[in-house]
Amino acid sequence: MLASVGFAITGFGDFWGRPESSARWAVTYLPAGQLRKKGRLVRQVPVLVSGAGPVGMTLAYELAMRGISTLLVERNATTTRHPKMDITNARSMELFRRLGLTKALRSVGVPESNNFDVSWITTLAGHELHRFRYPSVTQWRDMIRERNDGSMPAEPPMRVSQVEIEPVLARAVRSHCLIDARWGVTFEELSQDPLGVTVTLRAEDGQTERVRCDYVVGCDGGSSEVRRSLGIRLGGQAAVMQRFMTHFRSDALTVLQRWGQAWHYQSPKGTLIAQDDRNIWTLQSRFNDGVVPNAAQPNDLLQDFAGCDFEYQILVANTWTPHLLVADSYGFNRVFLAGDAAHQYIPTGGYGMNTGIGDACDLGWKLAAVLRGFAAPALLDSYELERRPVGLRNREASRRHSETRAEIAGCYNADLSRPGPAGELARIEIGRRIADIGNAENESFGIEFGYVYHDSPIVCAEPNTDVQMSEQRYVPTTTPGARLPSVILRDGATIFDRLGHWFTLICSGTYPSDALINAAENFGVPLQILRIGDPEHEQVYGRGLLLVRPDQHIAWRGPDCDDPKVAELILARCVGRYNI
Numbered sequence: 001m002l003a004s005v006g007f008a009i010t011g012f013g014d015f016w017g018r019p020e021s022s023a024r025w026a027v028t029y030l031p032a033g034q035l036r037k038k039g040r041l042v043r044q045v046p047v048l049v050s051g052a053g054p055v056g057m058t059l060a061y062e063l064a065m066r067g068i069s070t071l072l073v074e075r076n077a078t079t080t081r082h083p084k085m086d087i088t089n090a091r092s093m094e095l096f097r098r099l100g101l102t103k104a105l106r107s108v109g110v111p112e113s114n115n116f117d118v119s120w121i122t123t124l125a126g127h128e129l130h131r132f133r134y135p136s137v138t139q140w141r142d143m144i145r146e147r148n149d150g151s152m153p154a155e156p157p158m159r160v161s162q163v164e165i166e167p168v169l170a171r172a173v174r175s176h177c178l179i180d181a182r183w184g185v186t187f188e189e190l191s192q193d194p195l196g197v198t199v200t201l202r203a204e205d206g207q208t209e210r211v212r213c214d215y216v217v218g219c220d221g222g223s224s225e226v227r228r229s230l231g232i233r234l235g236g237q238a239a240v241m242q243r244f245m246t247h248f249r250s251d252a253l254t255v256l257q258r259w260g261q262a263w264h265y266q267s268p269k270g271t272l273i274a275q276d277d278r279n280i281w282t283l284q285s286r287f288n289d290g291v292v293p294n295a296a297q298p299n300d301l302l303q304d305f306a307g308c309d310f311e312y313q314i315l316v317a318n319t320w321t322p323h324l325l326v327a328d329s330y331g332f333n334r335v336f337l338a339g340d341a342a343h344q345y346i347p348t349g350g351y352g353m354n355t356g357i358g359d360a361c362d363l364g365w366k367l368a369a370v371l372r373g374f375a376a377p378a379l380l381d382s383y384e385l386e387r388r389p390v391g392l393r394n395r396e397a398s399r400r401h402s403e404t405r406a407e408i409a410g411c412y413n414a415d416l417s418r419p420g421p422a423g424e425l426a427r428i429e430i431g432r433r434i435a436d437i438g439n440a441e442n443e444s445f446g447i448e449f450g451y452v453y454h455d456s457p458i459v460c461a462e463p464n465t466d467v468q469m470s471e472q473r474y475v476p477t478t479t480p481g482a483r484l485p486s487v488i489l490r491d492g493a494t495i496f497d498r499l500g501h502w503f504t505l506i507c508s509g510t511y512p513s514d515a516l517i518n519a520a521e522n523f524g525v526p527l528q529i530l531r532i533g534d535p536e537h538e539q540v541y542g543r544g545l546l547l548v549r550p551d552q553h554i555a556w557r558g559p560d561c562d563d564p565k566v567a568e569l570i571l572a573r574c575v576g577r578y579n580i
Contacts, residue, residue, distance in 0.1 A: 044212040045071040045180070046371050048199055049219055050187040050226050053080070054162065055339030055356035056219030057169040057181075061099055062364030064178040066501070066550075068371050071211060072173060073185040073201060075220070079166035082316060083247055083282045086161050086263075086273050087350040090140075091448045092357040093155035094486070094496060094552070102155060104168050109160035112137035114277050116159060117262040118442060120408060120434050122416050123307025124272075127427055128259045129416070130434040134442060150476035150485030150540035153449065154494040159263055161275045161282075162353070187225050190216060190335065197334050215367055216335045219356070222323065224341035230332050234325040236395060240346060240402070244285040244319050246298040250312035251279050268409035269305050280315075284347075286409070322346040324399050326391045330384035338363055343391040348401035349441040351394040354448075359387050365550035369502075369575060374524040379458060379576030386453045394447065397471060401441035408434050445474040453481035453553060458574055460547075460556035478541055484552050485540050489532070499548055500528025503555070503574070506546040507531045509538050513545055513560060515567035523571050547574065 047063055049056045052074030060072040088096075088105070096102050106112070116134035121127065135143065140156030173181045184204040191198050197213045218226025250256060256265075256272070265272040270285040285301045298317040303309065323344040330337050339356030363383050369375035411433050415426035452467050453459050459481040467479055476485035484506075487495050495506075503525055505516055512529050520527035532541070544559040547570065555574045561567050572578070 042198070042210045042212050043071075045069055046214045047071070047367060048073070048197075048211055048213040048216045050199075050216065051218065051220035051224075051339070051341070052170070052173075052181065052183065053219060053221065053339065053356075054085075054165055054169060054353050055360050056217075057166070057173050058096075058099070058357055059217060059219060059338060059360035059364050060173050060179050060181070061101070061169070061176065062361055063368055064173075064176045065099060066365065066368035066372070067178070068368045069178045070180070071213075072179055072181040073187060074181075074183045075186040077184040077204065079170050079183075080162055082163070082245075083273070083275060084162040085347070085350060085353045086159060086275060086282070087354075088158045088160055088165065088357075089350060089354045089448050090153035090155055090157045090445075091483075092354045093158055094153060095357055095361045097155050097496065098361070098552070101168070101172060104172070105160065105165060106137075106158060108164040108168055109158045110274075110277050114159070114261055115263070116157070116442065118264045118266065118439055119259065119262045120266050120431075121259075122267060122412075122427075123305065124255050124258055124265065125307035126417065129427055130431040131259070131262070132439040132442065134263075145488065148488050148536070150487055151474060152486065154486040154496045161280070163275075187218075187220060190226070190229050192333050192335065214334065214371065217363065217367075218335070218337045218341045219339045219360070221340045222325075222344045224337065226335065227327060227337055227341050230329075230335055230337075232332070232337070233328050234323075234344075235328055236323070236325040237399075238323045238325060239321050240324055242287055242319065242321060244287070244298070244301060245317065246283045246285065246301055246314060247316040248281055248283070248298075248302065248312045248314045249279050250281060250310065252310040252312065255306055255308060255310040256281060266405070266408075267305065268412050270301070272305060281312075324395050326388065326395050330388050330391075336363055336380075336383060342387075343395060345395055345398035346402045347398075348405060349394070349398050349444065349447070351398050351447070355391060355394050358390065361551050362387055365502075369550075374526070375575035376577045376579075378578055382453075382456050382458045382576070386456045389455070390451050393451065397444060397447050401444075404437060404440060408437055440472055444471050446470040446472055449474040449483055451483075452477075452479060454479070456481055457578070458555065458576060459553075460570055460573060462557075476540060478546055478554055478557055480554050480556055482554055484546070484548050484554055487537055487540055489537075490534065495530075495532070496552060498530050499552065500526065500530075502526035502528070502550050504528045504530050504548040506541065506548060508541040508546065509533050509543040510545065510560065513562065513567065515564045516545070516547070516561050516570065518564065519567040519571040522568070523575065523577070525571055525575055549574070 046068050048071045049060050050073055052072050060070045063070045113136050115136050117131055119131040120129045137156045144152045173179045186202045188200040188202050197216045199211045201209045218224050220226055261277055263274055270283055273282040283305055298314055325344045327337055327342045330342050338359035345352050366379050370377055370379055411430050450469050454461050454467050461480055546554055547556040549555045556570050
């Protein structure tokens with residue numbers, strides 16, 4: 001029979017970023033980290049995260065910064081050496097800023113003065129047809145200061161390879177006292193019961209270990225064993241196309257940056273990604289229907305894309321197959337899915353990892369709130385209801401962006417390489433055509449910032465509110481369920497920097513609500529008060545109260561709240577206490 005599993009709560013302070021010895025609020029699990037099952041001692045942890053890619057590490061760090069001990073396991077022996085992504089979008093950078101990780105992450109990114117340009121070419125030795133110009137991080141910062149109307153992000157995006165980002169996150173999780181991070185450990189199976197989850201892990205030496213958890217999260221990629229153990233299927237289109245990736249080192253800047261720095265150089269033959277704008281590059285080759293990429297030779301692909309010889313050293317080369325899939329469910333009972341385990345996209349738009357970071361931060365605060373005792377387990381039901389619609393929306397956007405690239409590639413013809421006026425005219429015409437078709441995959445700020453959890457059970461949605469969501473244009477709104485618009489305050493900080501670590505009551509040109517404050521105290525919900533009164537900020541937030549969740553999304557808004565019963569209903573809903 002299982003030993004009693006429970007927890008004790010001591011104090012009610014804040015654990016955000018503090019060492020374990022100074023915590024005034026902590027969860028102590030009983031018995032002391034172990035229980036006896038079938039005559040064997042089995043380790044016990046609050047949360048087990050399977051998969052230490054960027055999503056799994058972000059989730060573990062989110063939990064730890066909220067006072068929850070986590071076991072993080074990764075089947076590979078090291079962080080990845082494959083360049084799986086090359087953009088961390090502005091919304092992800094805002095979420096990393098919450099965790100205090102932006103400085104470390106930017107230290108391994110492309111220099112902040114470098115642009116994000118995307119250029120369509122014939123070959124590197126041929127002609128540039130059209131360049132979509134995008135600001136550098138430095139220019140983004142100027143734009144954020146100058147356009148302080150809620151329409152801008154709190155953080156610029158960042159060009160960085162997953163090869164570089166993972167070691168930074170690995171150092172963060174390894175250094176946190178509440179995270180036990182292990183590489184070379186494989187998730188094998190799990191079983192659930194009303195009290196928790198039992199997981200079997202296997203180390204590289206073949207030794208197995210059984211771990212008892214309150215919750216398990218599968219961040220273990222497209223071939224997720226956690227998803228398989230739950231019997232959850234994927235919906236959408238598998239094997240959309242065949243690709244070949246050639247990751248290489250080269251100092252041949254006269255060839256690779258012939259028209260100056262650019263993040264992507266693109267043609268019908270593929271996309272050349274400048275990973276660091278110095279000497280690390282990735283060519284993602286495209287193939288026409290009927291071509292078997294297994295027969296492709298990376299040397300031939302590089303030479304063909306470049307249109308000339310140049311010196312290089314191949315680091316990694318392999319075929320791969322992108323998918324457009326979303327899981328039918330994001331979890332079951334005490335086990336959840338996040339990142340590629342829940343959704344897989346074509347890289348166009350960079351929605352894979354970035355959607356997963358949103359998953360991690362949404363699920364992380366909810367798990368922590370339940371484990372710390374002030375939220376009901378029903379709060380966790382909102383994870384799928386909020387994040388799966390985002391996953392579906394981003395899948396379709398990724399599809400459209402890929403189709404746009406194919407549409408541009410279809411405009412190419414033999415005249416583009418002709419010498420003389422005829423060739424020049426053909427290149428001018430296709431350049432105009434490319435500009436007209438556009439490059440929405442790098443301009444869809446509505447996709448990044450504009451998603452609204454209007455159907456969430458923990459959001460106090462307003463009846464008859466029509467939420468206009470545009471894929472490309474982000475329109476700041478304080479509609480419940482939306483991300484709080486970001487502004488810079490008088491002291492130079494963004495409003496996100498002044499939010500509490502849990503819930504925040506923003507008082508815009510008005511006084512705090514005693515009823516909401518008392519309701520938070522009664523429910524044990526940590527609530528911070530933030531008063532702002534500048535007229536320019538009232539233009540963004542209106543005049544009244546905004547209740548903001550830990551993930552920077554708005555849970556409720558109103559001109560005031562003086563009725564204690566109404567206040568209790570608002571707070572109860574936000575933490576999943578539907579029986580109040």
